Amino acid sequence: MSIMKEAPLPVGRKIRDGMIKSTSTKIGDWIIAIICFILMLICIIPMIYVLANSLSSPEALVYNRVFLWPEGWNIDAYKTVLTGEKYLWSLGWTAILTVICTLLSITLTICASYPLIYTNLKGGKAISLFMIFTMYFSAGTIPGYLVLKGLNMLDTPYALILPNCISVFNVIIMRSFFFGVPDSLREAAEIDGAGPIRVLLKVYLPLSLPVIATLSLFYAVGRWNGFSDAQLYLSDKGKQYYPIQKLLYDLIQNSTNTSENLSAGDYNENGVSQTVQMATVMFATVPILLVYPWLQRYFVAGVTIGAVKG
Amino acid sequence: MVIVRSLSNAVSLLSAPLSNAWQAAEPYLFVAYLATLLAIGLWVWRQEGRGARVLAAAVFVFLLGEAYRLIPHIIWAIAPRAQQPDALGTARLVCYLTTAGFFLLLELYRQQRVGRAETAKGRRIENLMFVLFGVAAAVCFVRFNEWMSGESPWFWLLLRNFLLATMGVLTICLWAKTAKNDRAFRHLPLALCLVILFYLPAVCLEPLVPEITVLMIPRTMAMIWVMVILSRSAVIRGTGYSFRTYIKRYWTLYMLLVLPIAFFAIFRYFPMSYISLAFKVDNTLVHPWTLELADNGGMQWFLQAFSNQSFRNALANTILLNLLDLVIGMPMPIIMALLLNELAFPRYKRLTQTVLYLPHFLSWVIISTIALQLFADNNGWINRLLGTTIPFLSQENPWRAMYIFLGIWKECGWNTIIYLAALTGINAELYEAAEVDGAGRWKKIWHVTLPGIRPTIIVLLIMNLGRILGSEFDRPFTLMRDMLQSKVQPISLFVYYNGIKGDQHSLSTAVGLFQSVVCVIFLVASNTLSKKFGERGIW
Structure with a gap:
């Protein structure tokens, strides 16, 4: 030693x-x-x-006086967001959605990747091909939309949860990580009489916590930042399920449209001043910005494996 | 037999008033009656001797035969809109069959306990039991179809598929048994796996393709034959295990794969069946397989797309934006990675990395929000600082430049990760040797570092080339301004506005298909090329 x-x-x-x-x-x-x-x-x-x-006063923003230092210090915008039912509901709903999606996605990813490390599993190669093929060829937007429509999932939370709940990329990352666990550990556990599930729970999962954390972060960020599925699959009927990004987008679209039509003084016409928009942006970014630095050292493994073996 | 019959008649006579009491809506009384019958049956069953068993069997058959009256009520309780079950007789038949099957199961269990299950008699009992269950399931299947036709499709389809699946399990068990002359239940886990694996996607998709279950049945049968053939070979090739050991050891792994496979089947592969819409008349009420071909031998939508100025614009824009992304966006992370690699202060380097990863975690909605303000035409801060009035996001070419710039801003730092990882793999002795030969910083980068990360660059280049016609949705959509839309939109927005907003499903499916196919062609071509030049491809 x-x-x-x-x-x-x-x-x-x-x-x-x-x-x-x-x-x-x-x-x-x-x-x-x-x-x-x-x-x-x-x-x-x-x-x-x-x-x-x-953090500035709405008036200062109208005349575009604020660049990097707030003018007319106040936290009214944050108060508006935290008391406004629409924002709070959307933030809370997005948080719930993110938790559900992350749990589901990571579970399914483990389920999809673990059996593939058994090299003598019959049909294992075919199943990985089955998954990887979808990475290179996809049916396109409209067929996906029509399938969801046929399944009556449009305007429901399922449209945000299910269609993208497994990423093949992450399955590949997970599988590569599982491959990295020495076979001798598995064999030892099997000699002690453990079945595949027990081996997964007692040997593989505890050893792969870093990669699970990283992939969870990827899934969570994907969901938290997800916008296109809400735009495609939720119409006005599913308004209560709008995630925060979609809400923010609508907010900004409305206010730019009105501000193009109205003079600068009528900033409050739409009920949403620019400070509130900015406060919402803060709320939509801060959770992620607080988390990712702590997982930074695990990114490397995740990203490299995925790109090289993809 | 006479005794049995007279006994059962006697019980029937005795129970008639109670049975009628049930019909007078006294459910508790009826349940108590059934419980009493059950107790009697169990007591008789425990007695010694052959006669006792036969008698108990009769009691059980009678018991469940009585229970048929519950069935319509159960159905109504679950599905209030179900059609009136006219055929109580059917329910009674099913109950008798099932009960007889259960009795045989009990008998089988008893035989096994006394160690006589492997005899010819034991096998006869088992066969008979399977036949009874099978017939019962079949009858249920047929009847439920009629009863439930007034109910919401989801519910009765689920029920029907459940029954079908039961039949599938039984058939597989039976086949495995006759094929291997083995006890059928040993194969129950396998049969369950296969049926679930097979039916789960079918069940979920039935509302879309009503024929799917019908299509599935012949396939199930084919699958069973495969199973039979498999089970005949003593050892599974490549594993060294006998069939039985293999299944025993690995069936849980197949169970783990059930949900992911269902996901890919439903949300990735099933949509591919809708691709045929690109060649069919525009109708989304039924599955495109049943539609007729569009004009011009089915190519109408492709012709229409390519004669459409707006699509040609979108195509040109997509290629232009992706090429710019490739040419400008691709070298940036490499340069940045080299820069970070040369950075001499470890702590500062880590801080820089953290900060450079930040934009990756912002969504396009947020980036566009900030960009629209910072880069506003008249009063935006960038214009103010530069003292100009450049229309960054409201004219075509500046918009394209901004699109590229913001893309680089978002992903450049993140993309360095992969190059930095490749850089750590370079042998340090090479640097040492270069140093000895008198190489400076630039020479070392050019002759050692860049060749070291060449494989990584090639892989990423291939993947980017594969996406040359692909287009993101968030990035152009959030940055788009109404007045620019027709001029700078890429294909993804064309598909969105025409397909989802404009209900031209066939046209946009055709466009999407064109996009996917070109992507695959480019990917394969660039991979083949890179292999030809002696590089490692991506497969």
């Missing part, structure tokens, strides 16, 4: 980590650092803009 611990790092690594460096590379390092800082600013400024706008 001690030998392994004391094994030296590869020399090239040292060089790249900056232990042996000439002056010119040091300057280069600073230039790169500055470029990265600018890139970071580009990524983050829009969010600051939104935050500043949501």
Whole structure:
């Protein structure tokens, strides 16, 4: 053990980590650092803009005075969102929907990927082909729409839950991860008399918590940010099932349409001022922005496996 | 037999008043009556001797035969609009058959307990039992079809399919038994798996294609024959297990796959049957398989699409936007990954990565909301800072540029992940060797890093080429302004406005089919090409 611990790092690594460096590379390092800082600013400024706008007074926004620092500090917009039944319901409903979808999706993904690691499973190859084929060829928007229509799922929550509940991409990621678990563990459990299900629950799932967390995040983000299915499958009849993104889109469409027609002073005509829009944007982004940094180190495995084996 | 008959007659006579009491809407009394009969039957069953068993059997048959009166009430309770079950006799027949079957099952169980199940007699009993159950299920199937025709299709279709599935299970068991001369119930799990696997999609899809169950029956039979042939070979090829051991060991895995397969069948493969709508007359009331061909030998919609200026625009836009995405959007993450790779401060690097991933987690609705404000024509902050009045999102070419720019802004950071992962796989000794040879930063990037990530770049290039005619929905839709729509919309929006908003289903299905087929062709072609040039493809 001690030998392994004391094994030296590869020399090239040292060089790249900056232990042996000439002056010119040091300057280069600073230039790169500055470029990265600018890139970071580009990524983050829009969010600051939104935050500043949501904290400003509506009047300041009408004359477009707010850029990165709020003017006329107040949190009325947040109060409006938190007391407005429409927003609160939509946020809560989207949260519930996200939880349901994520649980369902991750369960089904595990169900779909686990049997495929048994290389001697009859029909396993055919089943994976059956799944992967759908990645490259799809029937298109209209057939999918017509099927949902025929199943009477339009304007129901099912239209948001079922049609996209398994992503083949994620099944492939999960399967690759399961493949990475040493076979000897499985064999040992099988010798002890465990059936496939028990092996899954006691050996595979505990070992693959990171990838489960990552895929759950992917599914949750997909659902939370999902807009096209609401736009396609929910009409006015399914209005109570609008997720937050669809609500936000309608809000902005309405207000831009009115503001194009009306003069700037009538900002409140539609009952929704720009600050409220911005506060809604904050509510729609913050949950995800709070979660993803914690799972960041697991992304790599997930994304790489999916892209390379896809 | 005379004794049995007279006994049952006597019981029948005795119970007549009670039975009538039920008809006078006294359900508790009737249930009590049935319970008493059950108790008597059980008591007789426990007595020693052959006569006792026969007698008990008679009691049970009678008992369940009486219970038939419950059936219409149960049906009405579940489905109030069901047609009046005129044929109480049928219900009685089914009950008698089922009861006799259950009796035989009990008898079989007893035989097994005393170790005589494997004899010819045991097998005869079993066969008879299957026949009884099968006939009962068949009768139910036929009758329920009539009774339930007034009920909502979902309910009675479900019931009917359940009965069909039962029949399927029984048939499979029976076949497995005769084929292997084995005890049928050993194959029950297998039979259940197969039937569920097979019927679940069929049941769900029946409202759309009423013929599906009819279509399914011959296939079920074919499947059973396959099963029989399978069960005959002693060892499953490639596994080293006997058929029985294999099923015992792995049937749970097949059960796990049932729901995912049902998902893919219903939401991915079943829509493909609607592709035929592209060649048929425009009618969505029935399944397109039953429709007649459209004009011009079915090609009418394709001809119409290509003679449609708006579609040709959409096609050109899609190709243009995707090409721009490929040419400009593809190298960006590579450059950024190289930049991050050269970044010397580990903590700062991690922070940068976190921040660069942020836009990926914003939805297009939000990005467009922010963009529409920041890039507004007159009073937007970008224009103000630049001191210009560029119509970023309200004229064609600036709009296209913004479309590309925002796409890069959203996904560039995220796409570096994959390149960064590939970069860690490069052998550090190569850098060392390059250093010794006097290579500077640029030379190292050009001669070591880029060749190291070439396979990854090729894979992503193939995948992007495969999407050359594909189009997202969220991105153009949220960024779209009404006045630009006809000029810059890609195919996805054309399909949305014509198919879903405009109800031209055949036309837009044809367009979608064209899109999918071109995508597959491009994917296959680019993969073949890359293999020809000695690179690793994606399959």
